[in-house]
Amino acid sequence: MTELHFTDVQRDCLQELVNVAMGQASDKLARYLGTFVHLQVPAIALVEAALLSQHFASRYQQQSATLVSLGFFGDQGLRGETIMLYQLANVGVIAQLLGYSDDAVSEAEMLTDISSVLTTTFLSGLAEQLENSFSYAAPRILSSRDQYFADKLAYTAEQWQLALQVDIRYQLTDYSFNCDMILLIPGEAVLRLRQTLDNILADF
């Protein structure tokens, strides 16, 4: 097992990199949706991947959620998978806003599109700051409107070691749109990430 601990300074550094990357993703999303997106400081948490599904099962209670996954591969062993979790209360409003029709196929297509915009912009912004560059797998839906999504999340998380949870709360002009983003990375990527953070910190 890789030691997953991050120091306070490393954590602050990662939080700031996430903020900058998330700012770029929000800007992209705002342009995509044609509305202003109120950006809050995204709370990050580093947890063992194995504890992840439990956390989200209790946070989402009995509600169903849709999970969209996107794999990414960078240089020097920095790779992983992002998972976007959507609670579906506001999906209809967003579909209307974007001109998707109101059926299950369109909903899946829309969530895949939004995930793609958010995660690739976010990850590109993060990669740039880490002086790395990522390539991406096509987004895929792991679970659609599923009450038992936590089982699928557990199955996916099993392959990884560390999870970086990023709570995203997007407040659009007239309604709120909540989703969660999880970055799952393997042990060797954790070491790589920590080394890169230390290099960045050493510069300042």
Place this chain on the structure above:
Amino acid sequence: MALTALICDDSLLARNQLKKSLPSVFDADIITASNGVEALSILRAREVGLVFLDLTMPELDGVGVLEAIKADAMDCLVIVVSADIQPEMQKRVMELGALAFVQKPATADKLADVMHKYGLI
């Protein structure tokens, strides 16, 4: 007497990054604050010529700081340094009296450009 410049950001990395990226010819005493409330108490207590202001911060955000500076007619210039780069946000802070908007991360080039443009160096 040298000018006092305030760097206000909740991130230690961002504060250090900015401090280190300031042009070497910029002759100022640099002080820092880690949120909007702290920044306002400094601005009310002493003379600060220039503020580098982050927007997304806990306690009081950058927009709140700009509103207070405007409401109290404080005599300081504000350069917003933010990750929130949406055009509407840029427009909003400019309307609230910010001098300029710098997109994070604040590199030495970006800072030198904007400070030169407004005659600060």
